[in-house]
Amino acid sequence: MIKLDGVKKSFGKKTVLKGIDGELGEGVYGLLGPNGSGKTTLMRCMVGLYRLQGGVIAYDGLDLAKHSEVLNRVGYLPQKFGLFKELKAYNMLEYFATLKNIPKDRQREAIEKSAEVVNLSDRLHDRVGSFSGGMIRRMGIAQAILGDPQVILLDEPTAGLDPEERMRFKNIISSIRREKTILISTHIVEDVEALCDHILVMKEGLIAYSGRDSGLREWARDKVFWVCENANLPAASYVEKRSEEGDGVRLRVLSSAPVEGGEPAEPTVEDGYMTIIKEV
Amino acid sequence: MGKLLYLRFRSMGKLYFVVPLALWGLLPLLCWLSYQQVKGMAGGLVEAAGYLEQMGALFAVWWPCLSLKEEVEGAGSELLFVHMGQRGRRTACDFSTLIWYLFHLWALGGSLLVADGGFLVHLVKTSAQIVFMWGLCYFLIAVLRSTSIPLMISVGYGIAGQMLEEPAKSQWTIFGTAYQVNWELVEHKYLWVLGIGAAFCALGRLLIQRWRK
Numbered sequence: 001m002i003k004l005d006g007v008k009k010s011f012g013k014k015t016v017l018k019g020i021d022g023e024l025g026e027g028v029y030g031l032l033g034p035n036g037s038g039k040t041t042l043m044r045c046m047v048g049l050y051r052l053q054g055g056v057i058a059y060d061g062l063d064l065a066k067h068s069e070v071l072n073r074v075g076y077l078p079q080k081f082g083l084f085k086e087l088k089a090y091n092m093l094e095y096f097a098t099l100k101n102i103p104k105d106r107q108r109e110a111i112e113k114s115a116e117v118v119n120l121s122d123r124l125h126d127r128v129g130s131f132s133g134g135m136i137r138r139m140g141i142a143q144a145i146l147g148d149p150q151v152i153l154l155d156e157p158t159a160g161l162d163p164e165e166r167m168r169f170k171n172i173i174s175s176i177r178r179e180k181t182i183l184i185s186t187h188i189v190e191d192v193e194a195l196c197d198h199i200l201v202m203k204e205g206l207i208a209y210s211g212r213d214s215g216l217r218e219w220a221r222d223k224v225f226w227v228c229e230n231a232n233l234p235a236a237s238y239v240e241k242r243s244e245e246g247d248g249v250r251l252r253v254l255s256s257a258p259v260e261g262g263e264p265a266e267p268t269v270e271d272g273y274m275t276i277i278k279e280v
Numbered sequence: 281m282g283k284l285l286y287l288r289f290r291s292m293g294k295l296y297f298v299v300p301l302a303l304w305g306l307l308p309l310l311c312w313l314s315y316q317q318v319k320g321m322a323g324g325l326v327e328a329a330g331y332l333e334q335m336g337a338l339f340a341v342w343w344p345c346l347s348l349k350e351e352v353e354g355a356g357s358e359l360l361f362v363h364m365g366q367r368g369r370r371t372a373c374d375f376s377t378l379i380w381y382l383f384h385l386w387a388l389g390g391s392l393l394v395a396d397g398g399f400l401v402h403l404v405k406t407s408a409q410i411v412f413m414w415g416l417c418y419f420l421i422a423v424l425r426s427t428s429i430p431l432m433i434s435v436g437y438g439i440a441g442q443m444l445e446e447p448a449k450s451q452w453t454i455f456g457t458a459y460q461v462n463w464e465l466v467e468h469k470y471l472w473v474l475g476i477g478a479a480f481c482a483l484g485r486l487l488i489q490r491w492r493k
Binding site: 078143 | 283284288290292293294350354356357358359360361362363364369
């Protein structure tokens with residue numbers, strides 16, 4: 001169990017986290033938010049990279065600031081990952097296994113297990129430098145799950161991946177999710193919808209929403225419409241999608257005010273997210 | 281810890297071998313040439329001591345820069361910081377490059393200089409110079425959060441220092457002329473050089489620990 005209690009972080013005069021509260025138990029959590037909302041800062045605070053200006057982050061009741069050893073139970077994949085290109089994949093994972101204090105006699109087993117999960121077993125003896133971007137990302141996930149940590153924090157794990165690699169990533173998460181707390185930070189709503197039991201939406205350094213995807217959809221209830229392309233749209237409306245149907249073209253619009261001639265549509269998680277972010 | 285240190289050196293790839301090639305290939309070759317030129321054992325040894333100082337101090341900064349490159353400039357450096365910085369492994373990992381380098385120097389210098397029993401003083405002096413150069417580079421890495429700029433500054437200092445003429449060379453740099461080296465000089469100058477080098481090491485360590493806070 002991770003407990004965040006009034007987590008605050010500033011850089012100079014800019015306050016990035018303004019008091020984050022929350023509890024993360026078992027399950028997959030999606031941390032959604034636009035660029036600059038504080039997702040990465042929160043992740044970094046959760047692995048002790050930043051000293052907090054206020055609040056507490058506790059793992060199973062142990063304050064991270066006082067008990068850095070709790071990080072032995074945490075696997076972390078940062079936004080950028082691409083280390084040790086000169087090492088073979090096995091040696092790189094061995095490096096992290098040693099850093100994570102995995103006993104020597106268990107390292108081989110742990111490395112082979114995590115390589116298998118990310119489908120890199122046959123590339124373990126190749127140089128990391130010869131890997132594609134997607135494979136390096138998978139190596140990152142492999143090091144994060146090395147030693148079977150209880151908590152896994154993944155910062156933008158699908159950024160820059162092609163659809164096939166994203167699909168593979170979803171399979172990996174599905175295969176490791178049992179009895180773990182997994183927090184995935186992203187701005188790709190589709191990934192969160194496909195993977196997460198619980199969604200957190202961050203906006204301007206605060207948690208603007210915390211709950212299930214159905215709850216997030218409800219935020220956009222009666223705010224989504226299908227309209228003709230040439231319809232007059234209210235000022236504060238956002239076109240989400242364009243669809244060609246028969247002779248005409250229809251637009252999917254998010255708007256707090258009713259749209260003239262608009263046909264109400266079933267809201268999606270993305271609609272709910274946009275409603276919060278754009279304050280529709 | 282042994283495995284960690286081994287993997288850290290191994291992660292340097294082929295560039296690791298620049299130092300062994302310089303110390304075990306180029307330096308003995310220069311010494312052999314100087315023996316041929318001066319045609320005398322004692323003179324040749326002094327020349328060799330000079331080369332040992334020049335190359336020993338110059339190449340001392342190669343491994344720390346390479347070993348810290350991933351942590352300073354590598355993608356995912358924060359991950360290494362999470363595991364290295366906060367769990368007390370950094371000191372051993374960082375300083376292993378200095379210790380391993382000094383082992384090379386002592387083994388090589390021992391075979392080149394101490395053979396006749398009278399040149400230990402040069403080895404002690406060069407060790408102090410190496411600690412200074414290593415510490416300076418480490419400190420600069422910590423301050424500038426870069427490895428290439430400290431490498432250039434340290435190498436620049438090493439080359440410029442060697443190019444100065446006496447007495448300015450002995451007076452203003454950590455270097456000196458091999459003919460003038462004796463235990464008294466080591467006591468008066470190189471203990472200070474060693475102390476300042478150690479202070480740079482400690483300061484560098486302290487500053488790196490505070491990164492990303």
